[in-house]
Amino acid sequence: MPELPEVELAARHLARWAGRRRIRAASCSEPRSLEPNPAALSRLLRKRLTGVERIGKNLLLTFDGAGKGGAARVGVWSHLGMTGKWVRRRNDDLPPRFSRVRLDFEREGSLHDISLYFVDMRLFGFFRVVPGARFSAIPVLAALGPDPLREGIDIARLAARLARRRRLPIKVAIMDQALIPGVGNIQASEGLFRAKIDPRRPAAELSLAETKRLARGLLASFNFTLRRLENASAATGGGADRDVQYVEEPGSPNPFKVYDRAGAPCPRCHGGTITRIVQAGRSTYFCPACQI
DNA sequence: ACCCGTGTTCGCTG
């Protein structure tokens, strides 16, 4: 599930659910993973969630101390991996299955106590406490490109970087998080379809016009997917003090134009058949007739 | 039983 749109929705939910609220308790339940550990989690106690930022698929939370005497600021760097999600539950509800981290927030105004859970079945995601919230000191984060939703896509920068990928297929190239962070396997196929670009083309061969189309196609796909997620989230009871998950419900129809639609007629040209190929070990979907 | 997977990192190779 989690590519840029899903993580964006998670960030908005976290801010709405727990923004400005103070952590009363923090615990982790996973037996074998080293991260986080109780000692690291304890640094969050009594601190207020003052910032929720997203760069690509990375969630950056900032917590500030209660005291005015400059109590230490603490950050959390969280990634949803393949199966991670954030879930809100009432305080006395049972923890969801595959819960890894539980954060209990204090009552605030008319809001009830709530618990937020970081849930991750496959354990490819993580939740790391970052002392001082010095995110930029983390090499992986520093290497990320500018977030496309907030800062747009710098065509010149993108073109210059693609030019260095001589042989790499464009679909594989754009999944490099240093280029356009947040592009995952679904959004890569969707963005290329919207841009009418063949995913097999060597990255360095794209013209400037094609690079522009690609940037627009990716942004359009991000925004389309985000809107779908917002609607699905609102429909399942956003605002009510009930259990809410932000991910699409299982069994909901595939909202994508080509992803996971092998064999279907092309929704644009109607002349081609959506085809699945494997690139760098991942599925790619495209229309051989109108993606050139 | 077997294979697949919406992500990332690491080690190897040329």
Next chain:
DNA sequence: TCAGCGAACACGGG
């Protein structure tokens, strides 16, 4: 030094 590749991580679902 580096682009590119394949494996590894873990585990439910089809």
